[in-house]
Every structure is written in structure tokens, then in C-alpha cells.
Amino acid sequence: MTIHQTKPFDGQKPGTSGLRKKTPVFMQPNYLENFIQSTFDAIGGVAAKTLVLGGDGRYFGQEAAQTILKMAAANGAARVIVGQGAWLSTPAASNLIRVRKADGGIILSASHNPGGPNEDFGVKYNMANGGPAPESVTEAIYARSQEITEYRKLDAPDVDLAALGTVKLGDTTVEVVDPVADYADLMETLFDFPAIRALFAGGFRMRMDSMCAITGPYAREIFENRLGAAPGTVAHGTPLPDFGGMHPDPNPTWAHELMAEMTGENAPDFGAASDGDGDRNMIVGRGIYVSPSDSLAVIAANAHLAKGYKAGLKGVARSMPTSAAADRVAAKLGIACYETPTGWKFFGNLLDAGRVTVCGEESFGTGSDHVREKDGVWAILMWLNIIAARGQGVAEIVADHFRTYGRNYYSRHDYEALPKDVANAMLDDLRGRLTALKGVSTNGLTIESADEFSYTDPVDGSVSAHQGFRILFEGGSRAVLRLSGTGTEGATLRVYYERYVPGPDGLAEDPQEALAPVIAAAEDLVGIRAKSGRPEPDVIT
Known part of the structure; x- marks a missing residue:
């Protein structure tokens, strides 16, 4: 263990989704180290604890992962479970924390923000429930960052993150895992994969735009390999450090290639996109764009069609800026509907308390109680399940919804x-x-x-x-x-x-x-x- 002297940096205050700054800011000597040590200190240390580590593959992610591994070892962590290549989508990281009963996790991502040498980088800490740290913890991290004088970092060679398996880093076990497998297995327990496979076998066509971001490997494994969608269904499926120069935000402005295809001649039946870290989604039908607020409402009204939700919903939650469309569904179903501030961490208590099953934000985020993050691939699979069960296209499903609930x-x-x-x-x-x-x-x-x-x-x-x-x-x-x-x-x-x-x-x-x-x-x-x-x-x- 080596103790390094340091001094505070201004502005290391985590926001709704961790600390986000320009990449060169994070690359300054001691900047990342200060924030990680402050995080470890704020949660009472990591001695004998198990952590999950991974991110969306953006620029500086590999280097940051190596630094964090050496700091976790120097601070006495028992085990760090890291995605191969330092890759983990945000919902997959949340799932891994929960499945492996880890004490918490560090996610390296700036979500839908651009990546690259002069673009954005981010770090956030997730709790043992798999969800983002609450304000009490982020405030403690910030307070510690303003008084820090030293950090601990092991002097050791880098870990080979390309090789699956376990290695020792000091006294800490580093376990490199397949970033996709556990998450894909979870999706099979929630959705009717045979029905969706039959949909694709019958000629149903889909376009999934992964925007050169983290969901590419997940989408190929689930949609093409497990569900039988045609090879090439997943576009921009290889994660790149700069997202191929794209803005990895799945909305009609930035996912313009997908929008053009879905409104053009011979458009696929269904289109979808996800963002930098895989927690957001956009849903598009042939000639129709579905707003995130409407998507949440349609999912709430039809979730019982998916096998993991046949018992019905306990409740629905939405962020305050999200439209009240989901409220109308909740009222008809006779279940509770909660209005929270923006930020997925505000849904965490409701989910943990069993008060809600489905949550959503207008900022292209939807999810359920299967993890404690919003989940882009989950939302896309839910739509595919609904389409397969109802035998209708996106436009028909939305039109029926409006006729029932108004718009x-x-x-x-x-x-x-x-x-x-x-x-x-x-x-x-x-x-x-x-x-x-x-x-x-x-x-x-x-x-x-x-x-x-x-x-x-x-x-x-x-x-x-x-x-x-x-x-x-x-x-x-x-x-x-x-x-x-x-x-x-x-x-x-x-x-x-x-x-x-x-x-x-x-x-x-x-x-x-x-x-x-x-x-x-x-x-x-x-x-x-x-x-x-x-x-x-x-x-x-």
C-alpha cells in the first residue's frame, strides 16, 4: 500500500447521476484518485467489502478502471467484480450488484453525454440495492472531497481485463466476468422469449441503433442470438471510446439515422435505440415516434402481458416533469401513482419498499423492480413482448391507448x-x-x-x-x-x-x-x- 499526499479540488460535487466533468478534468493528476478515495471514505471504507466495477467503454474508462482497482486493493477490498474490458451497462451493473450481493459498485459513465478526449467522463457510486447513491451519501462524498489530504493506491502492474477469471491484486481478488451473460439471463426470466422468437421467425423486422455505445454487445446477444432477429438488426453495435463521433443520446435529434429509416420506404416494423451506458431507450414504429411519457403509460397498461409481470403492478412512479399519461393508467388499474423529482435514485425507496413495479422519466428512461436503474434494453424487450402478445404494430397499440385514456x-x-x-x-x-x-x-x-x-x-x-x-x-x-x-x-x-x-x-x-x-x-x-x-x-x- 502506498499513501499519496494530495489536496482538494473544487467542484467534486456529484449530481443526480454522479460526478461528470470533461475528460481532461478527470485526467488531471490526483483528480480521479481524490474522488474515489472520498467515495470510499464517505461509505465507511471498503475493507473486506465486495464491489462491482464497469462502465460504458468511453475514452479514459480503461485507465480509470485500473486506477480504481489499485485503490480498492490499497483500501482493503476483499473482491472487485469487473466487467470484461471494464465494460458493464448501467442496468447490468445494477443487476450484478444485486445478484452477487455486493456491497456497492462504481460505474464509469457520463450516460448519454458525448465521449472522447475532449468530451465527457463520469463516475458514480451505486449502493448495495443496485441503485444510485442517495443525497445523504453524495453530500458526504462531496464534503470529504473538500478536506481530503491523502489517498491510498497500490503500486502494481495493471490487471489483464481482457481475460475472464480471477487474479490477485495485493490481497484483493479481482474477478473479470462476462458483462452480458447475467443480464441476458435475467431478461429471459421476465419476457416471453419463445413468443418474441416466433415474431421474428414470421418475418417481423427490427432496427436497433446502439449508437456505438455499450448496448451493442447486449443487443446482439439478446436480439440476434437468443431471439433470432436477422443478422445486422443491431446497427452501430461496436462500442467505441468516442461513440464514433456520435452524440449517444437516443432521441429523434441524435438518432436521426434511425428516424429516417423508420419513416422511409420499406421501413422495419419496429425501431429502437439506446444510449451511452444503456439505461435509456427510444421507441419508434413504422412512421411513428413514441414519446417516453407515452411509452411509460403503454408499458404500465400492458405489462401484465409479459411473464414476469403477470401478477400485475404494485404501483407506478414517474418524475415530476414526465407527463401525467401514466397517472391515468394507474387510476384505471386502481394502483398507486407517485410523482418524484428527476433522478432514478428517488425511485429506489419506492421500489425497495414494494410500493411500485414500473417507473419512468421523460428523459427516455423506463424500468422496473428487476434492477434499481432505468433500463433501455428492458424497455425495448417489453415493447417486443407487448407487440407479440397483442398481434398489433406500434401505431395500432398507441392509437388504442389514446382512445382508451385520452392523449x-x-x-x-x-x-x-x-x-x-x-x-x-x-x-x-x-x-x-x-x-x-x-x-x-x-x-x-x-x-x-x-x-x-x-x-x-x-x-x-x-x-x-x-x-x-x-x-x-x-x-x-x-x-x-x-x-x-x-x-x-x-x-x-x-x-x-x-x-x-x-x-x-x-x-x-x-x-x-x-x-x-x-x-x-x-x-x-x-x-x-x-x-x-x-x-x-x-x-x-
């Missing part, structure tokens, strides 16, 4: 890399006017209420304040504004627009046209474009 027209507008002072001043101004907005009318809409969302966890009573601004209009429309915690440059302002139409008519409008009155009202009330200096959003989903 929550919904869209998210992102203003990226804004100067932080500009973004904060805009929201500070709104905060100061919230109480005066009730009853104000604009663009044909009257404000029913306006607030800054605060969440009290129904399981442990913890309170999370300042979770975004809600402007609720009479009739079910609303606008939500919040700053994202996943960027590494400036501030990203996310604005969410929603309008409910009960049907049976008016369910086939273009979402942006249907939402035009809500968008105009929010602009009048907040002055987003004027104050940001942006004539339009950078990304619309």
Missing part, C-alpha cells in the same frame, strides 16, 4: 450550455413571481396554480426541495422548468410542455401544434427566448 400531448425543449448566471437569474425572477401567478390568463389559458416542486419521500420522510417550477393551467395543461444536472458545460434549461385532450377527437395533431398555446403562454410568463438570447431551443423531443 397527453407533450414535448421537451432544451436550451443547452446557457451561461449559468443567465439561467439562474431567469428562474430566480420566476421564483419571485410564483405566488402572484394564480388566476393570470394568457394565450387563452388561465393559471390554476404555480409552485416550486418539493418532494417528501413517503418511505423515509426525507425532503427534496427546489426540484423545478410548475405552472399548471386550468384543464390539465402545464409548463415545467428546471435546470438539468447531467451537463458538464454551462447550464441546460429544460422546459416541458403538456396539454391533455380526453378524446375521442383531436388525438392525431402534431404535438408542437397542439402545444402551441402552452408554449406561447410560457414565453409570455417567463420570457425564455428573450432572456436566454436563444431564438429557439437547441433540442426538441
Whole structure:
């Protein structure tokens, strides 16, 4: 064991999904080491503990994994289970923590953010339940990072992470495992693989865009090898350190190749995409894009068709900015529906307490109680199971859903890399006017209420304040504004627009046209474009 002297770095404060910075920041001498040692110290040390380690294959991941292995050994860890090549999708890491009853895990990823020498890198700690560390732990990590004076790191050669098996690193056992096998086996217990195989055998065509990110190996094994989809079904299936120059975020803007194929001639029956670390998904049918909020609602309404969910759902949870479409399903099913802040860690207590089965966020994340992370491949398999069971295509399933529940027209507008002072001043101004907005009318809409969302966890009573601004209009429309915690440059302002139409008519409008009155009202009330200096959003989903 070698003890290295160090001093604190400013800004090592984990966000909703760990610490994310530009890769060169993490590559500074002592930067990664400080954060890892702070994490170990904040959780009471790792002596005699078992950890899981892996990531999405982005640039600097291999080097970071070697550093963490040597630090875990120097800090007395009993065993570190690491994915071959330092690869593990985020949901697969969550599953491995749970299956192997590990004490926790470290995931090397910046999720859907770009990767490469000058792009983004990230590190987050997951707890023994497989879920992201709660705020109490991330606050402790940050506090420790601001006072750290030394870290422990073994002086030893690198471990061969290409070879499966176990080796010793000091007194620590390093076990290199297949990153795909355990996860794929879990999926077979949840879904009707024979029915999905029959779907593909009957000529059903699918396109899966893995965006040169981590789900490529998972998608090939599950869709092509185990389910019999045609070779080449998985596009961009080889993980690359820079994601092939792609922005690995599965939305219509960045997954434009998939969108073009699904709306072109001779389009496949079904399209899907996943992101950098495999926890997000996008669902597309022939000529139809399914919003994440609608996807969550459709899954909640049809989950009983999958063998792992035949007993029905205990409850549904959604993040506050996500549309209320899932609420309508929960009401019809007679089950609980919870509204939480953004961040998968807020679902963890509900899942562990058995209050909910399915959770989702508008930011292309959906999952269930099988792990404690959102799960892109799981969501795609759920859709395939629903299609096989119902004998309908995506467009038919969505149309039936709208006829039954009405439609929550919904869209998210992102203003990226804004100067932080500009973004904060805009929201500070709104905060100061919230109480005066009730009853104000604009663009044909009257404000029913306006607030800054605060969440009290129904399981442990913890309170999370300042979770975004809600402007609720009479009739079910609303606008939500919040700053994202996943960027590494400036501030990203996310604005969410929603309008409910009960049907049976008016369910086939273009979402942006249907939402035009809500968008105009929010602009009048907040002055987003004027104050940001942006004539339009950078990304619309």
C-alpha cells in the first residue's frame, strides 16, 4: 500500500447521476484518485467489502478502471467484480450488484453525454440495492472531497481485463466476468422469449441503433442470438471510446439515422435505440415516434402481458416533469401513482419498499423492480413482448391507448450550455413571481396554480426541495422548468410542455401544434427566448 499526499479540488460535487466533468478534468493528476478515495471514505471504507466495477467503454474508462482497482486493493477490498474490458451497462451493473450481493459498485459513465478526449467522463457510486447513491451519501462524498489530504493506491502492474477469471491484486481478488451473460439471463426470466422468437421467425423486422455505445454487445446477444432477429438488426453495435463521433443520446435529434429509416420506404416494423451506458431507450414504429411519457403509460397498461409481470403492478412512479399519461393508467388499474423529482435514485425507496413495479422519466428512461436503474434494453424487450402478445404494430397499440385514456400531448425543449448566471437569474425572477401567478390568463389559458416542486419521500420522510417550477393551467395543461444536472458545460434549461385532450377527437395533431398555446403562454410568463438570447431551443423531443 502506498499513501499519496494530495489536496482538494473544487467542484467534486456529484449530481443526480454522479460526478461528470470533461475528460481532461478527470485526467488531471490526483483528480480521479481524490474522488474515489472520498467515495470510499464517505461509505465507511471498503475493507473486506465486495464491489462491482464497469462502465460504458468511453475514452479514459480503461485507465480509470485500473486506477480504481489499485485503490480498492490499497483500501482493503476483499473482491472487485469487473466487467470484461471494464465494460458493464448501467442496468447490468445494477443487476450484478444485486445478484452477487455486493456491497456497492462504481460505474464509469457520463450516460448519454458525448465521449472522447475532449468530451465527457463520469463516475458514480451505486449502493448495495443496485441503485444510485442517495443525497445523504453524495453530500458526504462531496464534503470529504473538500478536506481530503491523502489517498491510498497500490503500486502494481495493471490487471489483464481482457481475460475472464480471477487474479490477485495485493490481497484483493479481482474477478473479470462476462458483462452480458447475467443480464441476458435475467431478461429471459421476465419476457416471453419463445413468443418474441416466433415474431421474428414470421418475418417481423427490427432496427436497433446502439449508437456505438455499450448496448451493442447486449443487443446482439439478446436480439440476434437468443431471439433470432436477422443478422445486422443491431446497427452501430461496436462500442467505441468516442461513440464514433456520435452524440449517444437516443432521441429523434441524435438518432436521426434511425428516424429516417423508420419513416422511409420499406421501413422495419419496429425501431429502437439506446444510449451511452444503456439505461435509456427510444421507441419508434413504422412512421411513428413514441414519446417516453407515452411509452411509460403503454408499458404500465400492458405489462401484465409479459411473464414476469403477470401478477400485475404494485404501483407506478414517474418524475415530476414526465407527463401525467401514466397517472391515468394507474387510476384505471386502481394502483398507486407517485410523482418524484428527476433522478432514478428517488425511485429506489419506492421500489425497495414494494410500493411500485414500473417507473419512468421523460428523459427516455423506463424500468422496473428487476434492477434499481432505468433500463433501455428492458424497455425495448417489453415493447417486443407487448407487440407479440397483442398481434398489433406500434401505431395500432398507441392509437388504442389514446382512445382508451385520452392523449397527453407533450414535448421537451432544451436550451443547452446557457451561461449559468443567465439561467439562474431567469428562474430566480420566476421564483419571485410564483405566488402572484394564480388566476393570470394568457394565450387563452388561465393559471390554476404555480409552485416550486418539493418532494417528501413517503418511505423515509426525507425532503427534496427546489426540484423545478410548475405552472399548471386550468384543464390539465402545464409548463415545467428546471435546470438539468447531467451537463458538464454551462447550464441546460429544460422546459416541458403538456396539454391533455380526453378524446375521442383531436388525438392525431402534431404535438408542437397542439402545444402551441402552452408554449406561447410560457414565453409570455417567463420570457425564455428573450432572456436566454436563444431564438429557439437547441433540442426538441
